[in-house]
Amino acid sequence: MNILFFLKPKSDLAFIYDYHTLRQALEIMEHHRYTCVPILNKEGNYVGSITEGDLLWAVKKLKFLNLKDAENISVMKIERKNDYQCVDVDCKMEDLIGRAMEQNFVPVVDDQEHFIGIITRRDIIKFCFDKIKEYESNDH
DSSP, rough: GGGGGEEEOOGGGOETTTOOOOHHHHHHHHHHHOSSEEEOOSSBBBEEEEEEHHHHHHHHHHHHHOHHHTTTSSSGSOHHHHHHOOEETOOHHHHHHHHEEEEEEEEOOOOTTTTTEEHHHHHHHHHHHHHHHHHHHHOO
16 A cells, blocks of 8 residues: 555645744644644755654753743754654555554655655554454455
8 A cells, every 4th residue: 555645745734944943833833733743954854853842841941931032942952852753655554554653643755855744643543443344344
């Protein structure tokens, strides 16, 4: 099966750029209500991901609660616990599922390393659930 069947395209997603500030990251995540977003560079390559927890720990470590101060901190200066590992468009379904077991979404890149979207764990589980139900209804 082609993994692109599951793809949520970049145009439908929230993400941040590596030149964004802590404040911009906070505002983007708050607006979209995401707990984790991909980080891209100017060329559109995936460079990592940042979570609410990463932002919370940065605010604590930097000892500020003023959003004005957050305008001076690059998102790339924030320590990230884990960067979600990406896959390319030609990866095998087994590899995709393996990554999805460890992270909420799997970033997908094209053959030029450009970020093209994500595949969510939820969509993979839903697909598997539907297949099981289909199998069970055909079996009985």
